[in-house]
Amino acid sequence: MRHFAANLVLLMSTLIAAGCGSPEQNFSKLADEFVYSTLAFSPVAATAAGLHRFEGRNLDEQLDDMSPATLDHQREYYRRFRERLQSQVKPEALSAQSRADLRIIQDQVALQLLDLEETQTYLHNPTMYVEMAGNALFTPLTLEYAPLPDRIRHIVARLRILPLLLDQARTNLISSPAIWTQVAIEENEGNIALVDKTIRAAVPAGQRAEFDRAARPALEALSAFQHYMQGSLALRDNYDWRLGRDLYTRKFRYALASGADPTDILEVAARSLQEVRVRMLALALPLHARLFANHRDHADLAGPARENQVISEVLDRIAARHSTREAFLGDASRDLDEARQFVAQKHLVTLPPQANLQVIPTPVFMRGAYAVGGFDPAPPLEPRLGAFYWVTPVPAEWDQPRIESKLREYNFYKLKLLTLHEAIPGHYVQAEYANAVQPATRRLLRALYGNTPYIEGWAQYATQTMLDEGFLDNSPELRLTFQKEELRVISNAILDIRMQMLNMTDREALDLMQNEAFQEAEEAAAKLQRAKLTSAQLPAYYVGWRGWLALRDKYQQAKASAFRLPDFHDAALKQGAVPLTELAPLLP
């Protein structure tokens, strides 16, 4: 039924799109169809984006259909769409705005086909199903798009079909690398707790019986899936998480859309790493002289050995000033207020008008991917709803040395940098501007398939701008911590490229992070895990940061004496997350 209906819609919209009308109008119809159709492929993503109904379906009560027939249909849709773009759209006839949208759609089609035809994540990655289940239930719980009793009804409807999704997962999953299975098991624990504790506690008295009836079989299915992963799937671990050179290079192109290939980026990143270390030594030497007045500045050492010695001694002292496990979230909230005030006082960028940002603990089922923190924007179709700055609590069950290591890494200074990146002036500010893009289809497209170098690059670039403007009284400790973060951003890019396509070993990866980028053991171990969970995502920070700086230089040259920093920021953010290569022509 679903298959038939979807094909009919596709046929009708093909007829409409192929009809008369200006190239601009025809393209906008195609873009419209693409964004809503592909979003409706994933009801879980649709709820989060604020799309609740589509073609008579209540998406809030559905889960993504991962059956082979539906995946075939989706694959076919993307293939046909690629042909339609080729035959019906002439890029040179479009406005710069539409050309940017076209680029996003082309890359998204290519990325989806790469996954559906070649990588086939759904055959090998259990975290995909576990996170989908978690998001399906967590979004209606926390996102207040409807009164609570309605949202609980949506959760109940999704719980009823959750066993079906988990059955599809078992049928699809052929093999999975041990690391993916392990993370999925940990995150699935989070799902069980989410249903059994968090959601159960939020259900109004009148809906408890209905909830219990749906929750019991759902919890049984989640537990059975847990046993399946621990037993059967864990034995089938003969799948490599590495993409290899060919797949990775193509994914890198479509996902980052920066115009550069991984080998180019690897080369500049290796150079940047050395340059930053030299800058760090220069900044660390006066601090070293002050902090260690009674020992020499290690002039007996040379080159990297001296850099390592001086810089790590200073960073070690910097790390000693840190929060506690209990105060971590509260400290992040206070840092947020401080950042907001500074941005307003310096007028770095016009702050978003609404107050919808909340600081909350990272949901448990997402902590595998978000070991430190994250940001969850307001839905593009319901921009007035809440946006969330996630701070991942330090687990109480960890032993003392591990807790200490984590708190030292996310020390007084680094926690501030996290807040600047995730919230203000980073992701939150960017997402609020993106949520004001008009018309709604363009806003939805640029939010759903937003360019990650634009997004992550902005967060890094905006943090740098805060420091350049003197945040925290030009604290050299903060600057040195930020340079250490710069090393982390660079080494993340190197890690992703070398691990995914050049067979970098765990030992080499840890060596890079701990001996060249000053990372503590806990942080390096967590990043090593993270690097095996995703691909072509970690380089977005480095690629995007460079992109933003290059764009600002170009803009500043063009404006000459009329250049004003907040004008540039406001104008660039107003466009939403387009590929940085497409952004310059959109600026006034």
Ligand SMILES: [Zn+2]
């Ligand atoms: Zn980020």
